[in-house]
Amino acid sequence: MTQLPPELVREALKRNKVKIENYKGIEYLRFMDDFKDVPRGTALFKSFTLWGYPHIGRIFQLSTGLKEQFTHPFFVEEKVDGYNTRIFLHEDQILALSRGGYVCPFTTERVEDFINLKFFEDHPNLVLCAEVAGPENPYVDEHPPYIKDDIQFFVFDIMEKDSQRFLPYREKEKLIEKYGLPSVERYGLFSVEDVDKLKRLMKRLNEEGREGVVMKEDSERDKRVKYVTLYSSLKDIEITSVNLLGLPPDYFTNRLLRLALFMEEEGIEADQELFLKVGKAFLEGLLKAIEMSKKDGRVYRTFRCRFKTRENALLFIESIKHASSQVQVLQRRLEKEGDYWVLEFDRVYLNMAGLLGHLLAGGSIFD
Amino acid sequence: MTQLPPELVREALKRNKVKIENYKGIEYLRFMDDFKDVPRGTALFKSFTLWGYPHIGRIFQLSTGLKEQFTHPFFVEEKVDGYNTRIFLHEDQILALSRGGYVCPFTTERVEDFINLKFFEDHPNLVLCAEVAGPENPYVDEHPPYIKDDIQFFVFDIMEKDSQRFLPYREKEKLIEKYGLPSVERYGLFSVEDVDKLKRLMKRLNEEGREGVVMKEDSERDKRVKYVTLYSSLKDIEITSVNLLGLPPDYFTNRLLRLALFMEEEGIEADQELFLKVGKAFLEGLLKAIEMSKKDGRVYRTFRCRFKTRENALLFIESIKHASSQVQVLQRRLEKEGDYWVLEFDRVYLNMAGLLGHLLAGGSIFD
Structure with missing residues (x-):
């Protein structure tokens, strides 16, 4: 399926699976959940559709898993601990979608710092799938230890607009090389017999504090599996x-x-x-939550990220305020530091604070 | 509410909240779940009803909890780590119900070893609520460290047939004393100011490897709270x-x-x-489960308990076979040892084995 049938979109709208979004005047539709065969994060713009990034199955054992999962050799890449984005050209603008299909003002603004935009001039129909990671990312608490400040982009897939398929691995590699795109580490082609080699790699990644690997079969079906x-x-x-x-x-x-x-x-x-x-x-963490709850009745984590303009920072914080009913977003500060506007905000965990507050006040529960 | 309205029972039957059971020819109805105001475990016999043992709220903090929960002084008792039973006279037989309202062949058979039956001769209308605990109990993996073998009974409440209320605390104590009934340890009356005294008690119970306490307000409403x-x-x-x-x-x-x-x-x-x-x-435990799963494809715990007759052992094992669709019961051995028939059986955790088996065989999951 490459084009979404209009009646499917209408049904999804009716069932509240699709939301109408607006990014600086650009209207688009966003699938908030998986719906029939359409993955969450699929976004419909006026003249094209960006398919949601597919779910990837996870194995828990290599020795049996490789044989069970793969019928052909497979490429192994680092799985970077960050958040997933899809970067693409919309008319004359580069935009970046979150996994959920939301145009992210933060990610969008920073693309040009990391990605050679000539890529999109030459290939307006292609979409870069990348992980964004680092201590100053606004979504994920963790980051690879080798990123010391700010964020970095790591391309791991290239897809086409209006298509669910990825470019073949070797084509992706050629484009990454040609445009000098930042990429996840690629460890080459392994066979299902290479269990020991892969175990040694995992041992090293484990010692280096990395998340794991994604394996991509070198075959028409392009089967993928992850292992951490x-x-x-x-x-x-x-x-x-x-x-x-x-x-x-x-x-x-x-x-x-x-x-x-x-x-x-x-x-x-x-x-x-x-x-x-x-x-x-x-x-x-739990003891820290109790301490926070006793001290100021809130349980939260503080995030910090940098913007080029104050407007984008405000747009970003507005955009995440309604992402979850269980997480409240509170701005701490927004100040110019050097070339950047530094935004600090808290994600306040309402469920955690609510239950802890109840129990610390001597409340009981029936469990 | 003391008598159950027949229309409520009919509705519960229709909705599969009530099951018809038969213990050696005695037919009774058992509430398998809470239904409206009727607690799970309520059992209807021909001429009387035994109300299910009520849920007790749990506090997580003493310093605030006592003031929050109690308006009067409260009695403190040991919470024994075992299973809850209700013992009563049915025509000329003593029976013991599980928390779920099932006549338990194991518990029923052992009552006479621990309870002075004169109590029921004198008080045919009363019901003893007791915890059964010990290394050879067939339900619970844990037991208090001071019980070295077999099981023991610990009375903690007395109720009347056809009633949801418990006898007042002092009446219960008198009956326990009069009939020499085995009882949970009773630590006396505390006030909401006695936080430090109660903390000291909890510290000692913690060091002795005991579960905790149940607190019972000395008032008409008989409010109860537990803390472990x-x-x-x-x-x-x-x-x-x-x-x-x-x-x-x-x-x-x-x-x-x-x-x-x-x-x-x-x-x-x-x-x-x-x-x-x-x-x-x-x-x-998790590593042990993996080891079991690799060795013989099953994850289980072995239970051991003793019976006076082979018939009761077989009746018991039949009775627990269908208690859960996720737990399979497998008899290991049933042999005479001294005066007792010793039954050993495994509870096999099917979910755990199923998922571990899938993952150990290299299967993937989407998580």
């Missing part, structure tokens, strides 16, 4: 335990499972040090 | 992490929250030793 490090699972718990009660209930058990199966696979001993790290990851 | 130790929350995680994926999703986050708020309340430092214990509690 113990470090990443542990970090997820550590970062999010401050919002322990606000996350999807299986968030933590899923990470523990990833972690345990990674250990099993890599022959990592369940030693005191690891137990300590896991316990600490859970408890420190 | 850090030990108990940690033990819950430790025991159940082998079935990490089969439990209600908020099971673990709830325990972590109890644990963290207990620490905060009692001024327990978040030290290395505690982090280590928490990490170990999560990981050891």
Whole structure:
């Protein structure tokens, strides 16, 4: 399916699966959820559609997983811990969509700092799929340890407008090279026999504090699978335990499972040090949340990111204010620092603060 | 409400909230879920009704909780870690119900070993609410450390047939004394000012590896609240992490929250030793489940309990076979040892084994 049938769009609108958005006068439709065969994040502009970035299955074991998942050799790339964006040309402007299909004022503004725009001049019909990561990104609490400040872009796929398919891997590589695009690290072609080689790679990525890999089959079907490090699972718990009660209930058990199966696979001993790290990851965030809740009745994390214009900063903060009913966005400061407007804001975890406040005040629950 | 209106029972039957059960020829109705104002576990016999044991709210902090919950002094009792039963006279037989309202062949058979039956001769209309605990109980993986073998009964409430109310606390104490009934430890009457005294008690119970306390207001409304130790929350995680994926999703986050708020309340430092214990509690069970799954494709726990007759053992194991679609019950052995028939059986956690099996075989999931 390349073009969306109008009756499907009408039905999605009627069922509130699609929202009409407006970015600086550009109207578009955004699929807020998966709907029939249309993935969440699919965005309809006047003259073209950008398909949502597809879900990628996760394996928890390499030794059995490669054989089970792949019938051909596959390319291995770093999975960077950031947020997913799709960058494209709309009339004479470059825009960047969030995973949810929202034109992101922050990402859009920063594209030119990292991406050679000649790419879009030459290929107006192509879409760059990239991860944006770094300590000053406004969406994700974590970032790879090798990014010391601000953000970076990492291209990992190229797709066409009006198409759900990605360019073949080697074509993508050629374009990345030709335009000097920043890319995720690419580790080359592996076969399903290369379990040990891939385990060694994962061991190294784990030691370096990286998230993991995405594997992409070198075949017509372009099958993809992801696999992450113990470090990443542990970090997820550590970062999010401050919002322990606000996350999807299986968030933590899923990470523990990833972690345990990674250990099993890599022959990592369940030693005191690891137990300590896991316990600490859970408890420190939770204790911090309790402390916050006692001190000022709020549980939050502070984000910081930089903008070129004050207007974009304000547009951005407005845009994320209604993203979740469980998370309140509060601006802390917006000030010029050197060439940039630095925005600091809190994401306040309302569920967490609500329940903690109730319990700290001596309330009871029936559990 | 003391008598159940027949139309309510008919509606509950129609909606599958009530099941018809049969224990050795005695027919009765059992509420499998809370339905309107009728609690789960309510059981209707031919000539009387046994109300389900009510839910008790839990507080997570003493210092604020006592003032918030109680308007009068309250009695404090040990909360024993076992399963809840209601014992009563049916015609000329003593029967014991599970919390779910099922006549339990195991509990029923053992009542006479622990309870002075003269109590029921003198008071045929009264119902003993007791906790059954010990290493050889067939329901709960945990038990208080001071019970070294078999099981024990601990009476904590007395109610009347056809009534939702409990006997006043002092009447209960008199009957316990008069008939020498085994009882939960009773720590006497506390006021809402006695926070420090209660904290000291909790500290001791925590050190002794006990579960916690139930507090019962000395007033007409008989308000009840429970509060548990850090030990108990940690033990819950430790025991159940082998079935990490089969439990209600908020099971673990709830325990972590109890644990963290207990620490905060009692001024327990978040030290290395505690982090280590928490990490170990999560990981050891999970790693054991992975090992089991790899070795024989099943994840299970083994239970052991003793019966006086082979017939009751078989009746018991039949009765628990259909208790859950996610837990399979497999008999391991049933043999005479001394005066008892010893039954060993496994509870096989199907969800856990299913998902682990899928992942260990290299399957992927979209999470």
